[in-house]
Amino acid sequence: MDRRDFLKAAAFATAAAAAKPLHASDGASDKPSVKNYRQIGKTGLKMSDISFGGGKLSSSSMILRAVDYGINYFDTAPDYGQSEETIGEAMGKIKRDKIIITSKFCNHFPYPGHLSLGSKKQDYVTAVEGSLSRLKTDYLDFIFVHALGEMNKDAELEKKRLLSDEMLEAVAALKKAGKVRFLGTSSHGPANMETLLAAAVASGHFDVIMPSFNFMKFPKLPDVIKEARKKGVGVIAMKTLAGAKEMNLDAKGEEFPLAAFKWVLKQQEMSGLIVTMKTVSDMELYLKASGAKFTAADQAVLDRYAGLYDKEYCRTGCDDCEASCPKGVEIASVLRYRMYFRDYGMEKRAMESYASLKTGAASCAECSEPACTGKCPHELPIKELLCDAHDAMSFSA
Ligand code: SF4
Ligand code: SF4
Numbered sequence: 001m002d003r004r005d006f007l008k009a010a011a012f013a014t015a016a017a018a019a020k021p022l023h024a025s026d027g028a029s030d031k032p033s034v035k036n037y038r039q040i041g042k043t044g045l046k047m048s049d050i051s052f053g054g055g056k057l058s059s060s061s062m063i064l065r066a067v068d069y070g071i072n073y074f075d076t077a078p079d080y081g082q083s084e085e086t087i088g089e090a091m092g093k094i095k096r097d098k099i100i101i102t103s104k105f106c107n108h109f110p111y112p113g114h115l116s117l118g119s120k121k122q123d124y125v126t127a128v129e130g131s132l133s134r135l136k137t138d139y140l141d142f143i144f145v146h147a148l149g150e151m152n153k154d155a156e157l158e159k160k161r162l163l164s165d166e167m168l169e170a171v172a173a174l175k176k177a178g179k180v181r182f183l184g185t186s187s188h189g190p191a192n193m194e195t196l197l198a199a200a201v202a203s204g205h206f207d208v209i210m211p212s213f214n215f216m217k218f219p220k221l222p223d224v225i226k227e228a229r230k231k232g233v234g235v236i237a238m239k240t241l242a243g244a245k246e247m248n249l250d251a252k253g254e255e256f257p258l259a260a261f262k263w264v265l266k267q268q269e270m271s272g273l274i275v276t277m278k279t280v281s282d283m284e285l286y287l288k289a290s291g292a293k294f295t296a297a298d299q300a301v302l303d304r305y306a307g308l309y310d311k312e313y314c315r316t317g318c319d320d321c322e323a324s325c326p327k328g329v330e331i332a333s334v335l336r337y338r339m340y341f342r343d344y345g346m347e348k349r350a351m352e353s354y355a356s357l358k359t360g361a362a363s364c365a366e367c368s369e370p371a372c373t374g375k376c377p378h379e380l381p382i383k384e385l386l387c388d389a390h391d392a393m394s395f396s397a
Contacts, residue, residue, distance in 0.1 A: 034070035035291025041234030047073035053274035060089035077104035079113035084134035104146035110352040124170030148187035148196040186210035190332030194220040212239035212316035237273040259298035261289035321375040338389035354393040361386035
């Protein structure tokens with residue numbers, strides 16, 4: 001069997017294994033487990049509906065535990081700290097063809113390390129080879145052009161990064177060498193999320209897209225998702241908790257995340273979702289949403305959350321206010337990093353990312369006539385949130 005035949009066989013083996021959950025409950029055990037696996041577009045792969053976001057990975061034992069519970073899809077990137085290395089530590093104890101790994105075209109720098117427009121074919125190949133070495137594997141199931149709308153506010157420039165000939169040639173070569181199986185792309189904005197993901201779907205080059213998607217409003221995304229479905233492009237949701245994980249809406253703090261996940265998964269077009277799992281308790285809680293039905297009680301929880309948080313949640317993918325600032329403060333990016341800092345417990349990554357911005361919120365505190373006031377259609381108090389973000393994340397504050 002040559003390498004390509006092996007990878008094809010691995011695809012079918014993964015699909016078959018996923019169709020029969022690795023650790024489905026036998027009815028007598030309370031062991032948490034994935035209850036549902038869904039197709040990823042036309043790839044032939046099936047992923048656990050609740051899957052593993054490796055953005056904040058504490059130890060390789062989390063990966064082993066996730067596999068034990070039936071999670072089979074793992075999302076990582078070279079610029080997620082030591083995420084790839086940590087998954088690599090677990091790799092010797094996992095049957096590679098039972099899991100699906102996504103990494104990104106990024107440098108091994110602090111986030112954001114995405115390869116920029118103008119990168120050469122060899123840069124893309126080198127990025128993948130770095131990931132393979134850190135992950136201790138010889139192939140990636142998916143490689144993503146990462147974070148559309150984050151490097152360039154200009155949609156046309158970002159489209160060039162998305163559809164770069166150098167990148168596409170690298171992907172063709174990597175596929176031929178058996179190092180990559182499928183191509184995908186992700187976006188959490190801040191600029192042009194829907195436009196860029198629609199361009200990815202229309203191009204025919206991408207097997208999967210990964211948008212920010214949750215119960216808060218993303219007006220144009222449903223059309224993109226439907227089009228993806230029509231074309232056999234898988235859709236995996238991220239940022240499904242709308243920014244907040246620990247709202248303590250109920251005594252145990254369980255109802256909100258489960259309702260938010262079930263809302264995402266009730267959309268039939270979704271292949272699944274990824275979520276950062278910091279602890280085993282997180283994982284065991286989140287798996288309660290696997291295969292579960294969205295109910296009226298869940299909707300009531302989400303309505304309650306929206307009422308409390310509506311005026312603090314900066315919609316990822318929205319960039320409506322940014323042009324209003326004469327100083328060019330990157331409002332949406334600052335507020336997204338604030339979300340990582342305040343709500344996700346990812347303080348270090350948030351501070352590093354904030355430090356990498358060209359124009360952070362240093363000047364907001366002294367801004368006496370804030371032109372951004374009233375520019376958010378969701379009525380966020382932009383200046384106040386930006387000042388808080390700068391105080392929290394600035395190394396010199
Ligand atoms: S407070 Fe002033 S400096 Fe800060 S974003 Fe608003 S307009 Fe720009
Ligand atoms: S503050 Fe409001 S207008 Fe600005 S990016 Fe966030 S949600 Fe959009």
